[in-house]
Amino acid sequence: MHDQPVRLSVNGTPIAATVEPRMTLADFLREECGLTGTHLGCEHGACGACTVLLDGAAVRSCLMFAVQADGTEVTTVEGIASPDGTLSPVQSALRECHGLQCGFCTPGFVLSLTALLRDNPEPTDAEIREGLSGNFCRCTGYQGIVTAAHRAAEAMRVADLQSAAGASPGQPAPVPE
């Protein structure tokens, strides 16, 4: 069986490698890129722990091969916080709302929620629950995670209002009704 060249961008860093075609994108990220934040729970698409963004779309990295990601831009949980370590609104909200306990499933939830709130900034409770249905949590439970999703959405709306009003990030946020 013949190895294949693959070039892609991972969290903004260009990567070139030669891989076995059977290597999943998840294994590539973990073993070739050393980015072990992408977790593998079931390895057959059920649990969602391995969710990453592929050209912005949330996908299961265990359900595609690294060779198929040739030429794409991949974002993993390592690429979600700011370079200075400031957590994203989704990450902050998960911490504040007890949206994680052991943390194994969290990277997948972070990526799914990041995509979900980008595409639907004002989701209803039902939309959040539907959007999170592809990610399993087996210890914390979903209430904290759903609460975190609402809080992250609110924080992102507030940040948008602030930037629209030209306010500096340090100012108190006008909270919408």
Place this chain on the structure above:
Amino acid sequence: MKPAAFDYHRPGTAEEAVGLLAELGDEAKIIAGGQSLVPMLSMRLAYFDHLIDISRLGELQGIERRGQQLWIGAGTTETEVGADAQVRQAVPLLTRATPFVGHFQIRNRGTLGGSIAHADAAGEYPAVALTLDAVMEVLSPRGRREIAAADFFTGVWETSMEPDEVLTATRFPVWNGRSGFAIQEFARRHGDFAIAGALVAVALDDADRVSRCAIGLLGLGATVRRATAAEHALIGKPAAELVPEDVGRAAMTGLDDIPTDLQGSAAYRTKVGAAMAARAWTQAIGEAGAAHA
């Protein structure tokens, strides 16, 4: 949970893809979104020496109104199908079926053609194709041909495509007039394959009689099914006189290979299927009744 080794091919055209498929024979498999194939490879339920990736072929993607049909390229993702305004307007049943297909992360990769070619008996897109009498466009080194949905699904994960044929597109008929469409299914968890489900497409004449009707079933046999006998019995009937529960029960007649497994017995699936068909009927007939001619 690691697939066996294979060689990877990414042909530049569909012609090239079927050429490779013909050349490599049984040892080769087409991969598009891979959302059904990769789990099967990972669990080693399937082995192939060669995978031929068609997911990037632009000629297999797109959504186009062609007269009284809607053409959808096989490589169009489920997310694109679900969000497309033209699909919503012309083939609303597809739009309504899409949220039932896996989860949004699956739909971002999974394709319409992949779902239909995979031919799962509980697959929503196969069920929509069968319900609406869609036409499959397939390509082989011998050229192109068309297969009617009624002749397409032949068994568990089996279709009437030849081993060297590739599904390139599906054409869905557009229903005009006072019509209504609904899909109802029951699964233990959102995104799971349904235990049973039903789809209804129905049209009414000016006197509120059923003028056209199709009932599709999923999870109730080796393939997706049509409740043909029930459909015939409904034509010409005044909508107001039809009891949804009776329609649901009638839709379950003649099913002879309802699966029994850990998820439920055939008898249980029949009850669930009848309930889903009744609900879908209520919803579709309500929509048709509210529509103006």
